[in-house]
Amino acid sequence: MNNVPFKGVIAYPITPFDNNEQIDIALFKKQVERLVTTGAHGIAPLGSTGVMPYLNDAEKEAVTEATMQQVAGRVPILVGVSNLTTERTVYHAKFAEKAGATAVMIIPMSYWKLTDDEIVKHYDEVASKISIPIMAYNNPATGGVDMSPALLKRLQEIPNVTMIKESTGDIQRMHYLRKELGEEVAFFNGSNPLALAAFSAGARGWCTAAPNLIPELNLALYDTIQENDLEKARTVFYNQVDLLKFIVAKGLPRSIKAGLDLLGVGGGGFKSPIQPLSQNEIAELDGILSAIENQVYQS
Secondary structure, eight states: OTTOOOOEEEEOOOOOBOTTSOBOHHHHHHHHHHHHHTTOSEEOOSSTTTTGGGOOHHHHHHHHHHHHHHHTTSSOBEEEOOOSSHHHHHHHHHHHHHHTOSEEEEOOOOSSOOOHHHHHHHHHHHHTTOOSOEEEEEOHHHHSOOOOHHHHHHHTTSTTEEEEEEOSSOHHHHHHHHHHHOTTOOEEEOOGGGHHHHHHTTOSEEEESGGGTOHHHHHHHHHHHHTTOHHHHHHHHHHHHHHHHHHHHHOHHHHHHHHHHHTTSOOOBOOTTOOOOOHHHHHHHHHHHHHHHHHHHHO
16 A cells, blocks of 8 residues: 555544634634544545635635644644645646645536546546646535446556545445455545444444544544454444534534534634534534533543
8 A cells, every 4th residue: 555644543533614604724723723632543624524625726725724824734634625726726736735735636527428538538637737646526415426446456556546435425435446456445534424344344444524523433433443443343334433423414514613612622614605513413412422422521
């Protein structure tokens, strides 16, 4: 697994805004610091949780630089640089590399359906302009493109593309990736409710927003898998699965911001058109977090 700088739990911070819909950099740094100090193995700003598609260039650059400043080399950093056009993706990839990112993550975003050849050319063009690794992100629900195992195999022929994040929610896809790409493929789980199954399928890591709310349980799942204690891993997973399902169903930015408010950390505001959870949804989340706290305390 040469040139694969990540493993374990890669935490995705939110992007908090103030009342004027400007990024609250001070709060963002506080949230990132909490992720690092609670044990995340990597930090990944500008993902779906960080509402990357809703940010302008200056906002993306500010988040990237703030992440580098706060993490200060303590853990590797994976920066989302995706854009509709290859030109802007190259721009943000080069900015992230210059800022000090360990690697970048790219999802092939599309309005018109992209062909496999177009996607390969897109990744190849970006890879030719930077020297750090690239994680190919497959999430058809958000990007509008479902990259087949055959296409991902083609992308792996590009030297910089050394990692795959699989978020289709299909566990059989992960097993098939191992079969098609080999036992050494570095694939990462991006589907929260499948965390246990994905690790069992050989995932090298878990890309997740959940450490914003329950870092200890997320890390415990990874640790028990490394110890080959599957019975304990199941218990740890089922203690958190209700939350994992909730944050996916209700939307990662909304859920994580609400959870951080409930925990007293502060989640910050939103950038339109995204709106907060309803009071009933917040109450439901509060109940889930309280149940988790009681389970952890009793154990």
